[in-house]
Every structure is written in structure tokens, then in C-alpha cells.
Amino acid sequence: MKTVLTIAGSDSSGGAGIQADIKTITAHGLYATSAITALTAQNTTGVYGIMEVTPEFLENQLDCIFKDIYPDAVKIGMVSSAALIEVIADKLKVYKARHIVVDPVMVSTSGSRLLAEDASETLIRNLIPLAQVITPNIPEAEALCGADIKSVGDMERAAVKIAGFTKGAVLIKGGHNLNDANDLLYEAGTLEWLNGDRIDNPNTHGTGCTLSSAIACGLAKGSTLPESVKAAKSYISGALRANLNLGHGSGPLNHMFDI
Numbered sequence: 001m002k003t004v005l006t007i008a009g010s011d012s013s014g015g016a017g018i019q020a021d022i023k024t025i026t027a028h029g030l031y032a033t034s035a036i037t038a039l040t041a042q043n044t045t046g047v048y049g050i051m052e053v054t055p056e057f058l059e060n061q062l063d064c065i066f067k068d069i070y071p072d073a074v075k076i077g078m079v080s081s082a083a084l085i086e087v088i089a090d091k092l093k094v095y096k097a098r099h100i101v102v103d104p105v106m107v108s109t110s111g112s113r114l115l116a117e118d119a120s121e122t123l124i125r126n127l128i129p130l131a132q133v134i135t136p137n138i139p140e141a142e143a144l145c146g147a148d149i150k151s152v153g154d155m156e157r158a159a160v161k162i163a164g165f166t167k168g169a170v171l172i173k174g175g176h177n178l179n180d181a182n183d184l185l186y187e188a189g190t191l192e193w194l195n196g197d198r199i200d201n202p203n204t205h206g207t208g209c210t211l212s213s214a215i216a217c218g219l220a221k222g223s224t225l226p227e228s229v230k231a232a233k234s235y236i237s238g239a240l241r242a243n244l245n246l247g248h249g250s251g252p253l254n255h256m257f258d259i
């Protein structure tokens with residue numbers, strides 16, 4: 001069986017982070033392993049606390065996984081500090097990890113910082129260059145390229161600029177646009193728009209985590225990056241259409257639908 005390792009934070013409400021990743025990987029028929037970077041006290045209305053693991057403990061988790069159940073792909077989500085980012089980058093190099101998908105989680109949609117301000121530089125310098133693809137949403141892409149994104153042209157310019165300091169591809173997610181859900185993939189000098197209908201569902205907690213894990217599943221199975229991204233987008237649409245309504249805020253996706 002193919003396996004996918006998720007390196008991310010725990011979301012106590014089960015909608016994002018490690019919990020979303022494990023549900024997604026399982027729904028794709030793959031085996032999920034995990035290395036937890038932080039616990040969050042979180043629900044559909046916001047993030048109320050963060051407790052990071054120590055760099056030594058993260059190192060221990062990664063050694064345990066890589067030495068025993070070597071992953072076919074790795075997804076990286078919330079990593080809040082520079083010290084933890086450095087541990088991950090070192091271990092990915094030591095174990096020659098393949099098919100790395102980095103979701104550069106910075107701020108939750110509810111407005112809480114999930115990446116320390118002084119850690120952005122380490123993320124850009126140490127982790128992003130190891131990724132086959134990075135998957136920023138619009139605010140994250142703005143932070144990475146240092147410019148506002150207000151139009152389709154801005155999104156295209158941002159993708160090209162961000163690709164200048166990644167060694168791999170860039171997928172800018174369009175979930176924060178109000179009229180559509182069009183994502184933009186920039187790979188090997190080519191821009192490809194992946195258009196999606198905007199689904200009228202306010203329960204979008206964990207869409208970014210789910211998308212990046214689903215992409216890792218496609219890559220683990222041997223699909224190309226564009227194939228993996230298209231299949232992942234279709235998975236997100238299915239999970240949004242399946243229309244779960246839990247909690248008092250932006251609720252989680254419904255992973256219990258036929259892929």
C-alpha cells in the first residue's frame with residue numbers, strides 16, 4: 001500500500017490540520033502517517049491556543065516514520081517556528097524524501113497567526129526549495145511575493161515571481177476570490193488555469209489542508225502534478241457539495257462521499 005506522511009498541526013475540531021489530512025489520505029485509499037508540529041485548541045469559530053512540540057520531539061517522530069514506513073509522498077502544513085522548519089528541512093534531506101507538497105500555512109481564515117512572523121524567511125529559504133509544489137492561498141501568495149493580488153493578471157505575475165525562489169511548481173489557490181474558485185498552476189514555465197465553480201457553502205474550514213493532502217495522494221500513486229492537482233480540486237468540490245453543517249462558524253468538509 002502507498003503511504004503519505006503529513007507533517008502538520010492538530011486541529012481539535014477535526015476540520016483542518018492533521019485530522020483533515022488523515023481523512024483525505026484514507027478516503028484516497030492510502031495509508032497515513034503523521035508527525036505533529038503543534039496542538040491547537042481550535043473550533044469552527046477560531047484558534048484559541050497553540051502548543052508547539054519541541055524540535056527534539058519532532059525530530060524523533062520524523063526518524064520513527066522515515067526509518068520504518070518510508071512515505072511515497074510528504075505533505076507539510078502548519079509549522080509555526082523557524083526551529084521546527086529547520087528540523088523538517090534537515091530530515092527531508094537526510095532521508096531523501098520524494099514528492100514533497102508544502103502548504104505554506106501562515107494565517108487561519110479566522111485570522112490567527114499560525115506561522116511566527118520571524119519564521120517566514122526560514123520557510124522561504126529552507127523548506128520551500130525542497131517542495132515539488134507549494135500551495136499558497138491568495139493572502140499567502142501576497143506575503144510571499146510582496147505585492148497585492150487583485151486581478152487575474154496579478155495572480156499570474158505572483159505565480160511567476162514566487163516560482164523564482166522555489167525550485168518546483170506553484171499552485172495559487174483561488175478560494176478567497178468571491179466570484180469563482182479558479183486556481184492557477186505554474187510548472188516548468190507554463191501557466192495553467194484550473195477553473196472551478198464556486199460552491200455555495202460557507203463551511204470551508206480545512207479546504208487548503210485537504211487540497212494539499214489530496215495532491216500528495218495523487219503524486220504518491222504516480223500521477224503527474226497537473227493530474228494530481230485536478231483530481232484534488234475535484235475531491236474538494238465533492239467534499240463541499242456533500243454539505244456538512246457542524247459548529248457555530250465555518251464548519252468542516254464532508255469527506256464521506258463517493259470519490
Ligand SMILES: Nc1ncnc2c1ncn2[C@@H]1O[C@H](COP(=O)(O)OP(=O)(O)O)[C@@H](O)[C@H]1O
Pocket residue numbers: 109136137138173174175176181182183196197198199200201204206207208209211233236237240
Ligand atoms: N466555495 C468554494 N467552492 C469551490 N471551491 C472552493 C471554495 N472555497 C475554496 N475552494 C477551493 O478549495 C481549495 C483551497 O482554497 P483556499 O480556500 O483558497 O485555501 P485555504 O484554505 O488555504 O485558504 C482551492 O482549490 C479552492 O479553489
Ligand SMILES: Cc1ncc(COP(=O)(O)OP(=O)(O)O)c(N)n1
Pocket residue numbers: 008009010011016017018040042077078105107108109110114204205206207208209210
Ligand atoms: C492546525 C491547523 N492547520 C492549518 C490550518 C489552516 O487550514 P486551511 O485549510 O489552510 O485554511 P482554513 O481552514 O483556515 O480556511 C488550521 N486552521 N489549523
